[in-house]
Amino acid sequence: MEETDRHLFRTAGCLEHTMSIALQFDCLNIDWREVYHLLKETGLATYPPEILQRAFENSYAVVFALEDSRVIGSGRALSDGAYQAALYDCAVLPDYQGKGIGRMIIDAILKRIADCNIILYASPGKETFYERFSFQRMRTGMALFLNLDQMRQRGFIA
Numbered sequence: 001m002e003e004t005d006r007h008l009f010r011t012a013g014c015l016e017h018t019m020s021i022a023l024q025f026d027c028l029n030i031d032w033r034e035v036y037h038l039l040k041e042t043g044l045a046t047y048p049p050e051i052l053q054r055a056f057e058n059s060y061a062v063v064f065a066l067e068d069s070r071v072i073g074s075g076r077a078l079s080d081g082a083y084q085a086a087l088y089d090c091a092v093l094p095d096y097q098g099k100g101i102g103r104m105i106i107d108a109i110l111k112r113i114a115d116c117n118i119i120l121y122a123s124p125g126k127e128t129f130y131e132r133f134s135f136q137r138m139r140t141g142m143a144l145f146l147n148l149d150q151m152r153q154r155g156f157i158a
Contacts, residue, residue, distance in 0.1 A: 124155035
């Protein structure tokens, strides 16, 4: 691993069980089938594992949340490294949501693109999560989707 941050979490009402979550900032030894499962389980992209691997490896910044080397969360940024960036594939498995793991992922990515304007499109219903990081709704956002009908059906466009 390039670098790792470890965080301990105490599950609600259970003092004897803690989760040890590691943040990994590279793609070394990632099981891309787990990334596929994560993104599918959270309603995001369902590209095959080899396409996901290529997308993450070609990203400016990546973060994986791992519990016992199992991928339970992810996020990545595309950027020119100067003044523009976009966030993609930010997700946490449902059983791990609400424990601060998503916040850790977003905070870690934002540190790596701190000097950039950042855009993203949130899954419908998840916008308030990003508002906690001071993201603002845009009036002029536009998209050209390959799967227009699917994106309309999922609520991303009117």
